[in-house]
Amino acid sequence: MLNFEFLNPTKIIFGKGSHKQVGQQVAQYSHNVLLHYGGTFLKSSGVLTEITTSLKQAGITYTELPGVVPNPRLSLVHQGVALCREKNIDFILAVGGGSVIDSAKAIAAGVPYTGDVWDFYSSDKRPETMLPVGVVLTIPAAGSESSDGTVITNQQGPYKRSFVSPLAFPKFAMLNPELCYTLPANQIAAGGADILAHVMERYFSRTPNTDMSDRLCEGTMKAIMSNVPKALQNPQNYDTWAEVMWAGNVAHNGLLGKGKQEDWASHAIEHEVSAQYDIAHGAGLAIIFPAWMKYVYQEDTSRFVQFAVRVLGVDLPYQNPDAIALEGIRRVEAFFKSLGLATTFTQAGIGDEHFALMAERACGNGTQGSFKKLNKQDVMAIFELAK
Amino acid sequence: MLNFEFLNPTKIIFGKGSHKQVGQQVAQYSHNVLLHYGGTFLKSSGVLTEITTSLKQAGITYTELPGVVPNPRLSLVHQGVALCREKNIDFILAVGGGSVIDSAKAIAAGVPYTGDVWDFYSSDKRPETMLPVGVVLTIPAAGSESSDGTVITNQQGPYKRSFVSPLAFPKFAMLNPELCYTLPANQIAAGGADILAHVMERYFSRTPNTDMSDRLCEGTMKAIMSNVPKALQNPQNYDTWAEVMWAGNVAHNGLLGKGKQEDWASHAIEHEVSAQYDIAHGAGLAIIFPAWMKYVYQEDTSRFVQFAVRVLGVDLPYQNPDAIALEGIRRVEAFFKSLGLATTFTQAGIGDEHFALMAERACGNGTQGSFKKLNKQDVMAIFELAK
Numbered sequence: 001m002l003n004f005e006f007l008n009p010t011k012i013i014f015g016k017g018s019h020k021q022v023g024q025q026v027a028q029y030s031h032n033v034l035l036h037y038g039g040t041f042l043k044s045s046g047v048l049t050e051i052t053t054s055l056k057q058a059g060i061t062y063t064e065l066p067g068v069v070p071n072p073r074l075s076l077v078h079q080g081v082a083l084c085r086e087k088n089i090d091f092i093l094a095v096g097g098g099s100v101i102d103s104a105k106a107i108a109a110g111v112p113y114t115g116d117v118w119d120f121y122s123s124d125k126r127p128e129t130m131l132p133v134g135v136v137l138t139i140p141a142a143g144s145e146s147s148d149g150t151v152i153t154n155q156q157g158p159y160k161r162s163f164v165s166p167l168a169f170p171k172f173a174m175l176n177p178e179l180c181y182t183l184p185a186n187q188i189a190a191g192g193a194d195i196l197a198h199v200m201e202r203y204f205s206r207t208p209n210t211d212m213s214d215r216l217c218e219g220t221m222k223a224i225m226s227n228v229p230k231a232l233q234n235p236q237n238y239d240t241w242a243e244v245m246w247a248g249n250v251a252h253n254g255l256l257g258k259g260k261q262e263d264w265a266s267h268a269i270e271h272e273v274s275a276q277y278d279i280a281h282g283a284g285l286a287i288i289f290p291a292w293m294k295y296v297y298q299e300d301t302s303r304f305v306q307f308a309v310r311v312l313g314v315d316l317p318y319q320n321p322d323a324i325a326l327e328g329i330r331r332v333e334a335f336f337k338s339l340g341l342a343t344t345f346t347q348a349g350i351g352d353e354h355f356a357l358m359a360e361r362a363c364g365n366g367t368q369g370s371f372k373k374l375n376k377q378d379v380m381a382i383f384e385l386a387k
Numbered sequence: 388m389l390n391f392e393f394l395n396p397t398k399i400i401f402g403k404g405s406h407k408q409v410g411q412q413v414a415q416y417s418h419n420v421l422l423h424y425g426g427t428f429l430k431s432s433g434v435l436t437e438i439t440t441s442l443k444q445a446g447i448t449y450t451e452l453p454g455v456v457p458n459p460r461l462s463l464v465h466q467g468v469a470l471c472r473e474k475n476i477d478f479i480l481a482v483g484g485g486s487v488i489d490s491a492k493a494i495a496a497g498v499p500y501t502g503d504v505w506d507f508y509s510s511d512k513r514p515e516t517m518l519p520v521g522v523v524l525t526i527p528a529a530g531s532e533s534s535d536g537t538v539i540t541n542q543q544g545p546y547k548r549s550f551v552s553p554l555a556f557p558k559f560a561m562l563n564p565e566l567c568y569t570l571p572a573n574q575i576a577a578g579g580a581d582i583l584a585h586v587m588e589r590y591f592s593r594t595p596n597t598d599m600s601d602r603l604c605e606g607t608m609k610a611i612m613s614n615v616p617k618a619l620q621n622p623q624n625y626d627t628w629a630e631v632m633w634a635g636n637v638a639h640n641g642l643l644g645k646g647k648q649e650d651w652a653s654h655a656i657e658h659e660v661s662a663q664y665d666i667a668h669g670a671g672l673a674i675i676f677p678a679w680m681k682y683v684y685q686e687d688t689s690r691f692v693q694f695a696v697r698v699l700g701v702d703l704p705y706q707n708p709d710a711i712a713l714e715g716i717r718r719v720e721a722f723f724k725s726l727g728l729a730t731t732f733t734q735a736g737i738g739d740e741h742f743a744l745m746a747e748r749a750c751g752n753g754t755q756g757s758f759k760k761l762n763k764q765d766v767m768a769i770f771e772l773a774k
Contacts, residue, residue, distance in 0.1 A: 001401075003402025006399040012394065014391050211614060215607060215609050216607065219603050242388040243388070255637075258633070
């Protein structure tokens, strides 16, 4: 196990009706806030009214900035920064999923910064201060509600880039499973793939002696794989969503990777796919991750055997570890397919025209990942496996 | 799943040599601290010198208060409170295991309080403010290094009582597995039993639909049960201690019981045993917990079947759930025995002379536990099963 530090400072408020008390939480930080969200559905569903009612009851002035889209845009972030400065806003309330939260974090970093907030995404520069952010989560997927990361797309490129900073942890995150009842199937599926991928990025590590961490990851993956299909089948079930929402949070709150070197190559590669084709991050991961697994598993077959046996119940003769590992990978692919996700580029309608560009940008001047350090040629090979 | 809130504010600093940087952590809070610990072994091993060297390098003045014993005493807490007031000390650094940490928390609660700190342990009164506490952990067991609880023994009774408060979370906890190398076998065993019990108190719940939480508990229990025996066999192995220390922390940091009603009857009953006979808490749990299991399992046999199958690998015909549940309980008892612990009162040299008094005090005017609400007669029956 490697040395580590761990502290997740985001207060989780989990349960039925929690978002109706959001005003009380926000009032601890500010009375002049930006209310940041996506489309019009929040309005028509009545959730936005419940939130604004709570804000008003707590004496909070709010300015709305809707319009966040999947793969959230730098252009809207710039608008948000200008709006906050104009109105002396000092708190961002994000109502939505990972895209809204990441956009909120970007605005929070941009307001007190004299340069362009893109600096933090495109270089090693990190914010010295950020406005506080609060979250009402409506889509369990990205885990951004209590993570230290944010991912933004700059359409001039296009580039999809991220940064992490301890300042980017939200102050609080309200997780009400009832808000998931209306999610469309494609978002449920992509969200489930993203949650599973967050655990797999941590699980597939070359660090030896990580038994406790392995066990936590394995348990979380089992919970994800048994509950996401149930959410798809019956999206109005509170108990199922409670499992998915809690698993989605734990999957990315930092705990599951402590003491080990994490990988994150599949995420980095997928960001290039989303940047080029604007597909949902989770949908892209369902294509990239199985191909990555096939390409790298022989670096440490025993880890893929452990995964196959413990998480997926593969029960084949131990004499042939490769067969066990490959059966595990096949089952991950089958899981994604069972959610209705494409697991190849062809199925997703994506050709090979940008393979070289995406591989180039994924690796920059170096490599990606740690289970196997991947250079451009490796990423190209993964793209070929994912064709 | 029940509604819940979760935030653990203790910063975990985990790894080799971490305690040698304790001065830097303490300096963020105070430069005049109480250095609270147990016996002379810390001195002879050189660990105390490494800590005081780090404190001096950070310009920190410290006053030593050694002498904490297992089942830590109110009398020493009173001394600590007086000492801190006399010297205007405003931070307590605990170096040790649960007893030292709990004693430190008691002093931290007592210093700013005008009454007797025992009020917090003997009534519903809770501290309005506490001094900050930091921890260098030397015994993985109690989980007090990042919990909100403290347990103290008042020899006038004798009573062993606890309180929980969000103010009781330490500011930081330094976990260096190397400090466990010199633990004697009885402390390793009792600590392992305590850690496992912390998870079982959360796992054996009647709250339905707690899949994610179950999985995390199950994984943690597997890590504990596979690593504690290894620590006993080879106490100089860093990797084994790293697993035990990390599992011991996660077992009691609050995460594993979120969204469910926890039990805690075995802990409450055991506190009365420790109060009367001054045995180690974990050693008492090895006697009480198997008896509690036998007494309550039929309240929800399915939960004990799940435990037996998933955690302990019991592989018997599903037609007879009682047989599976009982085999699981037998294996828990066998696990405690394998650590060298007594699993009956008789083996521990304890007679039945205080059964009635202990049952009376464990229940007070009400009941204990939630998996089955236990009254005095129930506790007496558990004592009989543990004879």
